[in-house]
Amino acid sequence: MIHTAWLLPLFVPFLVAPAGGRLASNLPPRQAMWLLTATAAGLAAASTCALALLIVPGATHLHAVAALGHLLTPLSSGSPDTVIAIAVAVAAGALLAWCAARLVCGARRRWTQLRHAGKLAAEADGELVVLPDEHPDAYALPGSPGRVVVTTGMLRALSAPEREVLIAHERAHLRERHHLFTAVVDLAGLCHPALRTLREPLAYALERSADEAAANAVGSRRLTARAIGRAALATRASSAAGRTRPGVALSATAGPVPRRVAALLGHGTETRTTRPLARRAAVLALVACLAFSAGASLQAADDLHDGIEVAQGEAR
Incomplete structure (x- = not known):
């Protein structure tokens, strides 16, 4: 009763790691973050569904389950099939x-x-919260409404235009609700361990999306690149920075900052128009993974339904 195709949703997630990394580097950030999140959610659902379906043929050897389904015989009959199904x-x-x-x-x-x-966030007054802390740090604190938190140490480390960039970056995290994207991918990784490999490319895509939003807000990609780089250097020079940052907070100083700065200055792979093939290949790879998993799950459900109808027919 159990076919090889039923196992596909359990193995397909192992193929998404290289495609996810290429997607984050070759697709516009907003498109990348949506596609990565949808892929993680879809593959997690398909793998969970596959596990549930694999339980049924063996479970029908229990009299209570067989009676519940009005089955005269289990879905898997014969000595080898019975042992394997159970x-x-x-x-x-x-x-x-x-x-x-x-x-x-x-x-x-x-x-x-x-x-x-x-x-x-509810305890703070106003959208911008300045903490009296000498250690440079800044992050977006989700809530209703969200807040942008920045320390006095970070404000001293940046010039006035660079502070504007940093605040615009964190506002973009709040406006686009990036913490929900990270939540979906983190929970998907708990359903299937291979999906944890999508966390890093998603984090990069989210930070790149906020970088682009900040650059549009201040009207200068070079200023944005300089602000992000200086903020990251200031944060990493302080061993205490980020120590009290909430777990769901998103920060402009996170992720591969050199890659982000290069992308803002026009040297990143996602800004090149000469690599459409790599972009299409990454998108097609993830879409194919989703299609194979969904198709295999639907096929398994259809096979199981046919098997139950046959067993019920024998009961009649």
């Missing part, structure tokens, strides 16, 4: 329970972090 059902059930436990714990942890960030 072994697969036990393994799939254990994996599904493990993933569910991790997902619940991860969702609770994320919710707790968001509530904590929301309380901190």
Whole structure:
């Protein structure tokens, strides 16, 4: 009853790592962050569905399950098929329970972090919060509404135009609700470990999107590049920077800053118009992964439905 195609959604996520990295470098940031998030969510759903479907053939050997489905015979008959179906059902059930436990714990942890960030944001007056701290740091604090938090140390490290860039960058994180994108990919990584490889390219795409928004706000890509670079250097020179930053906060000083600065100055691969093939290949690879996983899950569900109808027909 169990076919090889049923296992495809469990193995396809291992193929997304190279495609995800290329996508973040060759696609415009906003498009990259949406496609990476959709891919992570879709593959996580397909792999979870595959585990659930793999449990059913072996579970029908239990009388209670067979009676519930009005089955006269289990979906897998014959000695070898029976042993394989039961072994697969036990393994799939254990994996599904493990993933569910991790997902619940991860969702609770994320919710707790968001509530904590929301309380901190609600306690602040105004959108911009200046902390009296000599250690340079700045970040976007999501909430209703969100806040831009910056320390006095960071303000001293930057010139007035560079401060404007930094604040515009963090405002872009809040306006585009980037913390929701990171939440989806983080939770998808708890459903399937291979999807954790999408966190890094997504983080890069989110920071690049905020970089572009800041550059549009101040009207200068060179100024934006200089501000991001100086802020990152100031933050990394201080060992205490980011120590009290909430877990859901997003910061302009995160991620591969040299790559981001190069992209702003026109030297990044995503700014080149001579590499459309790499861009299309990355997009097609991720779309193909989604299509294969979704198609395999639907095929498995259809096969299972046909098998149940056959077993029910025998019962009649």
